[in-house]
Amino acid sequence: MTRPAPQSPPTTAPSAASPHDRSGVLPAQWDPAAMEGALYQRWVQAGYFTANPASDKPAFSVVLPPPNVTGSLHLGHALDHTLMDAMTRRKRMQGYEVLWLPGTDHAGIATQAVVEKQLAANGTTRHDLGRELFVDKVWDWVRQSGDTVRGQMRRLGDGVDWSRERFTLDEGLSRAVQTIFARMYADGLIYRAERLVNWSPVLQSAISDIEVTFADVEGELVSLRYGSLDDAEPHVVVATTRVETMLGDTAVAVHPDDPRYAHLVGTTLEHPITGRQIPVIADDYVDPEFGTGAVKITPAHDPNDFEMGRRHNLAMPSIMDTTGCITSTGTRFDGMDRFAARVAVREELARQGRVVKEVRPYLHSVGHSERTGEPIEPRLSLQWFVATSGLSRSAGDAVRDGRTTIHPRSQEPRFFGWVDNMHDWCISRQLWWGHRIPIWYGPDGETVCVGPDETPPSGDGWFQDPDVLDTWFSSGLWPFSTMGWPERTLELERFYPTSVLVTGYDIIFFWVARMMMFGLYAMESDTGGDGRNPEQSVPFGDVVLHGLIRDAEGRKMSKSRGNGIDPIEWMDTFGADAVRFTLARGANPGSDLSVGDEHAQASRNFATKLFNATRLGLLNGAVAGRLPERDGLTVADRWILDRLDAVVAEHDVLAERYEIGKAAELLYHFAWDEVCDWYLELAKVQLGRDGDEPTAPATRVVLGHVLDVLLRLLHPLMPFVTETLWTALTEQESVVVASWPCPSGHDPDPTAAQQVADLQALVTELRRFRADQGLRPSARVAARVSGLGAADLEPLTDALVALARLTE
RNA sequence: GGGCGCGUAGCUCAGCGGUAGAGCACCUGUCUUACACACAGGCGGUCGCCGGUUCGAGACCGGCCGCGCCCACCA
Numbered sequence: 001m002t003r004p005a006p007q008s009p010p011t012t013a014p015s016a017a018s019p020h021d022r023s024g025v026l027p028a029q030w031d032p033a034a035m036e037g038a039l040y041q042r043w044v045q046a047g048y049f050t051a052n053p054a055s056d057k058p059a060f061s062v063v064l065p066p067p068n069v070t071g072s073l074h075l076g077h078a079l080d081h082t083l084m085d086a087m088t089r090r091k092r093m094q095g096y097e098v099l100w101l102p103g104t105d106h107a108g109i110a111t112q113a114v115v116e117k118q119l120a121a122n123g124t125t126r127h128d129l130g131r132e133l134f135v136d137k138v139w140d141w142v143r144q145s146g147d148t149v150r151g152q153m154r155r156l157g158d159g160v161d162w163s164r165e166r167f168t169l170d171e172g173l174s175r176a177v178q179t180i181f182a183r184m185y186a187d188g189l190i191y192r193a194e195r196l197v198n199w200s201p202v203l204q205s206a207i208s209d210i211e212v213t214f215a216d217v218e219g220e221l222v223s224l225r226y227g228s229l230d231d232a233e234p235h236v237v238v239a240t241t242r243v244e245t246m247l248g249d250t251a252v253a254v255h256p257d258d259p260r261y262a263h264l265v266g267t268t269l270e271h272p273i274t275g276r277q278i279p280v281i282a283d284d285y286v287d288p289e290f291g292t293g294a295v296k297i298t299p300a301h302d303p304n305d306f307e308m309g310r311r312h313n314l315a316m317p318s319i320m321d322t323t324g325c326i327t328s329t330g331t332r333f334d335g336m337d338r339f340a341a342r343v344a345v346r347e348e349l350a351r352q353g354r355v356v357k358e359v360r361p362y363l364h365s366v367g368h369s370e371r372t373g374e375p376i377e378p379r380l381s382l383q384w385f386v387a388t389s390g391l392s393r394s395a396g397d398a399v400r401d402g403r404t405t406i407h408p409r410s411q412e413p414r415f416f417g418w419v420d421n422m423h424d425w426c427i428s429r430q431l432w433w434g435h436r437i438p439i440w441y442g443p444d445g446e447t448v449c450v451g452p453d454e455t456p457p458s459g460d461g462w463f464q465d466p467d468v469l470d471t472w473f474s475s476g477l478w479p480f481s482t483m484g485w486p487e488r489t490l491e492l493e494r495f496y497p498t499s500v501l502v503t504g505y506d507i508i509f510f511w512v513a514r515m516m517m518f519g520l521y522a523m524e525s526d527t528g529g530d531g532r533n534p535e536q537s538v539p540f541g542d543v544v545l546h547g548l549i550r551d552a553e554g555r556k557m558s559k560s561r562g563n564g565i566d567p568i569e570w571m572d573t574f575g576a577d578a579v580r581f582t583l584a585r586g587a588n589p590g591s592d593l594s595v596g597d598e599h600a601q602a603s604r605n606f607a608t609k610l611f612n613a614t615r616l617g618l619l620n621g622a623v624a625g626r627l628p629e630r631d632g633l634t635v636a637d638r639w640i641l642d643r644l645d646a647v648v649a650e651h652d653v654l655a656e657r658y659e660i661g662k663a664a665e666l667l668y669h670f671a672w673d674e675v676c677d678w679y680l681e682l683a684k685v686q687l688g689r690d691g692d693e694p695t696a697p698a699t700r701v702v703l704g705h706v707l708d709v710l711l712r713l714l715h716p717l718m719p720f721v722t723e724t725l726w727t728a729l730t731e732q733e734s735v736v737v738a739s740w741p742c743p744s745g746h747d748p749d750p751t752a753a754q755q756v757a758d759l760q761a762l763v764t765e766l767r768r769f770r771a772d773q774g775l776r777p778s779a780r781v782a783a784r785v786s787g788l789g790a791a792d793l794e795p796l797t798d799a800l801v802a803l804a805r806l807t808e
Numbered sequence: 809g810g811g812c813g814c815g816u817a818g819c820u821c822a823g824c825g826g827u828a829g830a831g832c833a834c835c836u837g838u839c840u841u842a843c844a845c846a847c848a849g850g851c852g853g854u855c856g857c858c859g860g861u862u863c864g865a866g867a868c869c870g871g872c873c874g875c876g877c878c879c880a881c882c883a
Contacts, residue, residue, distance in 0.1 A: 023842090030845095214880090221883090239883060253883095287883085295883050304881045364882080413811055417879060506878090548877095550820095585831090586821085591813080592877090594820050598832045605845040616842035665822075665830080680842075689841085767848060 020621025020691050020700070025728040030611040032575025032604075036720045040154050048092075048736045049159045051099035053490040060096035061495035062088055063479050064160060065503050065511065066168060069104035070111050070145040073152040075549045075557065075595070076504060078567040079583040081158050082717070083546060083660055084502045086584060089159055089716040090655060091499075093740035099495045100159060101482050103166035104149060106142070108471040109203060109371050112433040115141050131432050138433050152568060157576050157719045159736070164491075166482045168474040169435070175452045176481035177435045177474050180518065182451040183525050185439075189387050190427070192439075192447075196306040197426050199379035200369040201324030201338075205430035206383050208470060209423055210509050212367040212376050221362035222346055225354045226252055226278075226296070227269040234264055236280065237356055238296040241364055243349065244341040246271075247329045248319035249278060251297040253308060256282035258293050272354050273331055273345070281312050300380040318380050322430075338377065384428040384437060384467070388517070392419040395516035403538045404516065407658050408590040411505055411545050418509050427470045434468030441465065476514035479539035480522060488526075498540045500658075505545040505590060515539045544658045547592035549583075570600055577718035578604035584717050585664040593661075606668060607721045610714070613676050614725040617707050620687050621700050624708035624730045628698045630746060636682040637702045638752040643674055644709055645743040651713060660717075667714055675706060678760065704729065709741045 027035070043049065051061075062084050067077055084100060092098040115138045116126055126134040153160065166173060184190040197206040219241045227235030236252050252269060254261035261280065268277040285308060286295050299309025299316040309316050321327040324338045333341045349355050367376045396419040398404045399412060406412050428437060438450045443461025450456045456464065474481070479498050483491040497519070503511065519539030551557055557564040570579045581603040586593035630638065647670045654663040683703050686695040693699075707729055715722040715735045726735040 029843095241883080285881090291883065302881080302883085304883080307881085365880095410812065414878065417811060421879085509879095588822080591821095596820080596832090599820080601845075602831060605843095608845045609843065612843035612846085614842085619842065662822080669830080676843090677847090684842095 018619070018621070018691050021619050022621055022623075022728075023615055023618040025731075026611075026615055026618060026725070030575075030608055030721060030724075032577060032607070032720060033572055035724065036155070036157070036576050039720055039723050040157055043159065043734070043736055044162065046734065046736075048734065049100070049161050050163050051161050051491075051495070052097060053099075053494040055097045057095055057097035059099070059494050059499075060088065060091040061099040061101070061498045062500055062502065063482060063498055064100065064102045064158075065501075065507075066103045066105035066166075066475060066478060067149050068107035068110055069142050069149070069167065070114060071107070072148045073156075073567055075565050075567050075570075075583070077152075078156060078579060079546060079549060079587060079593075080502055080504070081153065081156050082580040082583045083544065083587060083658075085156070085158050085580075085719070086660060086716040087500065087502070087655075087658075089719065089736065090740060092159075092736070093712065093715070093738060095739070097494070098159075099161055099164070099491070101164050101166070101495075102153065102158070102160035102162065103478075103482060104146065104168070105471060105475055106167065106169040106434060108429060108431055108434040108468060109205075109207075111138060111142065112431050113203075113371070115433075126432065134432055155568060155571055155576055156580065159719075164482070168471070168478075172484065173474060173477070173481045174435060176477050176485055177469065178438050178450075178452040179486045180477060180522055181438055181469075182449050184386065184521070185449045187525075189391070189521075190384060191387060192382065192384050194380060194382045195385070195426070196300070196303055196378050196380050197383055198367065198369075198376045199322075199324075199381070200372055200374065200376055201322065202369065202372040202374050203429075203431070204322045206379075206381060206426050206428060207369060207371070207376070208426050208472075211370045213370045214365045214367050216363050217366040217375075219362050219364055219366070220346075221360045221364075222349075223292070223356045224272075224296075224349050225356050226272065229353055234267060234269065236261065236264065236269065236294045237292045238294050239291045240296055241362060242301075242342065243346045244326065244333070244338055244344075245298040245301045245319070246296055246345065246349075247273060247326065247331060247333060247341075248298045248300055248317050249296045250299060250309065250314045250317065251278050251312065252280050253283045253286050253295045253297050254280065254293060255286045255288040256284065258286075258288045261294060272349065272352055274329065279312075279314075281308075281314075283308055283311065301378050303378055306378075306380070316380055320377060320379065324377055383426050384439075384465075384469075386425040386427055388422045388425050391517035391521055392422040392513065394520045395419045395513055398516055398520065398538045404541060404543060406543045407545065411508070411590055414505070415508055415513065419513050422513075425470075427473050428465075428467040429470055430466075431468050434471060435474055437465040437467050437469060439465040472510055472514055475511060476518040477522070479515055479519055485522065486526070497538050500542040500544055501540040502544045502546070504548060506548060508545070512543055542658070545590055546587055547590060550592050550594045551596060565595070574600040574604040575607060575720070577607050577720050577722075580719075581606060581664060581668075581717055584660050585668065587661040587664075589658060589661075606672065607718060609672060609676060610711070610718075610721055610725060613671070613680060614707055614711070614729060616680055617703050618728065620683075620691060620703070622704035622707060622729065623700055624704040625701050627701060627705055627744075633698060633702065634686060634695055635752045635755045636679065636686065637698065638749045639756040640675070640679040640706055641702065641744065641746070642748040642753065643670070644706060645746065645748065648709065648713065648741050648743050664717055667710075667717070671710055671714070675710060678756070679703075679706065711735060712738055712741050 064084065065080060067073060088098045088100045115134070119125055119129070129137065181190060198209065198212050200207050221239055221241055222243045223237055223239045224243065224246065225235055225237050227233065229235070236254070238252060240246065249271065254265065256265075264280045265282045266280065268279050270276070271278055281297070285304060286293065297305045297308055297314065299305045299314050300318045301320070306316070308314070317328070319326055319329050320338060326333045326336045326338065326341045328334065333344060336344060346355065346359065368374065369376050396416055399406060399415060406415060440448045440450055440456050440462055442448065442457060448457055456462070477485070480492060480496050483489055483496055485492055501512065501515075516539060520537050523537035549557055567579060578600050582595055582599045585603070586595060586599070633641070647666065651663050651666055654666065683699050686699040687693055688696060708726065711722045711726040711729070712735060715726070719736070723735050726738065727733070732738065
């Protein structure tokens with residue numbers, strides 16, 4: 001393909017060019033990769049994205065869900081960011097004082113794991129380094145890799161307020177963490193207890209319920225016999241998929257009404273391996289219909305058994321250490337890994353003749369650590385918890401009574417199901433990277449919570465709790481900790497609660513519910529529960545949940561599958577605008593979207609189309625000026641202006657409903673099918689070949705206006721091309737700070753619409769006819785070549801009718 | 809076991825009461841002075857199945873089949 005070189009110095013246009021040609025201000029073609037960076041730079045330098053809390057404009061605020069500080073953005077983030085950027089850019093143009101607050105998350109487990117892996121490669125461990133040195137090393141890593149995300153966000157065009165960027169472990173946020181911890185501790189909402197928690201032997205740490213994912217696993221169901229081997233003597237058969245836990249059994253349970261076992265309840269049976277006598281107890285929990293109707297009870301290693309152990313005051317011996325090896329059973333299995341022990345114990349029981357029936361393969365659901373992948377082990381340990389019942393009820397109420405609205409509505413049951421059935425949240429992690437628990441223990445068993453402005457107790461025997469807080473504890477404070485809470489800053493005053501939260505539906509539980517719990521609690525505790533309007537307490541008025549990104553075959557993108565798309569590579573190939581538009585166009589609330597290269601190509605083509613359309617305008621001297629009186633306009637002009645009004649109105653409705661996908665679709669088709677395919681062609685006729693038709697001057701203004709408005713409408717989704725084209729067209733500073741289009745207020749002219757529709761039908765018919773005849777298909781060319789430089793469409797229509805007849 | 813959602817052109821998806829749509833793919837033309845990252849024309853669907861409501865149903869109701877996701881303490 002050859003294309004004429006750009007006419008580089010626009011001031012010295014060749015003599016052949018029309019006197020109206022203003023196209024010199026545009027580059028020869030749209031080259032996104034080469035131009036986007038400079039545009040972004042200019043926006044930031046101009047301070048367009050910096051919020052001014054002192055302004056008197058209405059506020060619109062969004063906080064960015066903080067990505068992992070050492071991570072990199074994937075396409076899902078790009079979707080997130082595109083939606084937020086589109087919303088904030090539009091609101092800015094509408095005259096709001098916009099704050100889009102960026103930042104990153106310290107991502108406790110993930111970040112620590114990366115650095116530990118690096119250490120492992122050098123043959124050391126964090127324990128070799130010691131806590132302080134290790135944490136220093138993590139900070140080094142954070143500083144070194146933390147720029148990746150920022151760079152990616154600049155590429156995407158995110159209009160965030162960089163001057164307010166935050167990090168969950170920075171000083172201010174740490175202060176917020178300590179403050180709320182101290183308040184909740186004082187209120188009894190944070191407590192320490194020995195509980196059965198999900199334990200990751202790989203991390204050697206507790207994890208919360210939602211960090212466990214269940215997967216069906218083929219295991220073995222072993223039926224084993226407690227008591228005598230003589231059928232005439234007392235015995236009970238129980239079944240288990242984790243035989244090794246029998247080493248920690250302290251009871252066998254049956255249903256109270258089960259006649260088969262009534263005579264055994266209250267007696268004891270000998271443990272076949274430890275030799276201890278364990279009681280047979282009766283409890284309603286046992287389902288007599290299931291299996292043999294008898295269950296082995298391991299209180300320290302199974303949640304149900306733990307509860308039963310509490311009800312019946314059973315001993316709760318732990319039989320595994322932090323790495324998942326058998327310990328303190330006093331048997332030869334001590335020191336064995338849990339999976340090795342599973343086999344060894346089964347073999348031992350078989351040798352004793354205690355494995356009844358055959359061992360059956362058994363498909364059952366096993367909890368795995370989401371982060372590290374290995375099966376979790378329920379383990380009894382001393383941990384810190386948040387008492388969630390009151391907090392989660394408030395969070396649920398906020399949605400129930402409409403202070404916060406979830407979009408789409410269909411996601412609400414999922415939210416309620418979670419907040420209404422929440423277990424207490426285990427917040428302590430046996431890690432080193434994170435907010436250390438602000439609790440100090442004294443030599444005489446004292447426990448002191450140290451607030452942000454207090455000095456920790458010192459002296460012999462005092463020490464701080466070694467654990468750190470779950471990462472989601474600090475991210476749960478994000479909407480207000482980032483604005484300076486607990487200080488009463490101007491930012492909080494102006495921008496909290498935030499206007500809208502945008503995120504994927506997969507983190508409702510991790511994040512959304514917790515922000516609501518914390519936000520409500522923090523704001524109420526600020527005022528002692530009075531003073532403040534409850535509406536001010538929720539962290540956001542709207543929650544917009546988008547779907548997950550899948551590949552062209554509808555599969556989830558993942559590193560292991562290798563089907564992930566790197567947003568940077570995509571932007572290199574198609575441009576940031578195309579990537580953004582592709583994601584936005586697929587963003588139907590709450591539902592997943594599949595994307596592939598062909599979608600990005602279509603979006604890139606659309607950007608090029610806009611470029612060329614604007615170029616046509618500039619070639620013909622289109623200017624964005626005051627529109628002439630409507631009475632003097634042609635049918636085509638009146639029609640396109642009416643359409644423009646309608647599209648502006650329709651787009652606003654969709655955007656306010658967060659129907660970004662449909663809004664994008666609307667603009668795409670309006671721009672392409674109506675503006676480019678019809679209006680531009682009609683405008684050419686009205687301009688005339690030499691630009692000297694009587695209708696030409698008005699057409700230049702209408703054409704300029706249509707392009708101007710169209711570019712402003714598209715700017716939130718495609719900021720880069722629209723900036724380049726709009727500034728060229730209007731010769732104004734930047735479309736970022738242009739005003740948002742509103743309908744003209746004119747009544748639509750149905751006659752014009754009808755006449756254009758008739759014309760379209762006519763031309764289409766003519767084209768079809770000519771195609772059938774194997775003639776040149778272009779009616780518009782025919783029209784012009786036939787000398788139909790019409791002053792209006794009525795004569796044009798007549799002429800086309802004549803022409804159509806002629807061609808027959 | 810509970811919750812949510814989905815099954816519409818080859819693929820990805822809109823449409824949610826009134827004569828079947830888009831993008832991509834495919835076929836046929838066309839370098840027409842904004843654009844071949846384009847233009848024009850075309851092929852292609854008994855809208856998962858069965859009932860019902862209605863003058864009229866992808867669209868509303870009931871049932872069924874298939875698929876996906878989330879939650880849940882099935883020994």
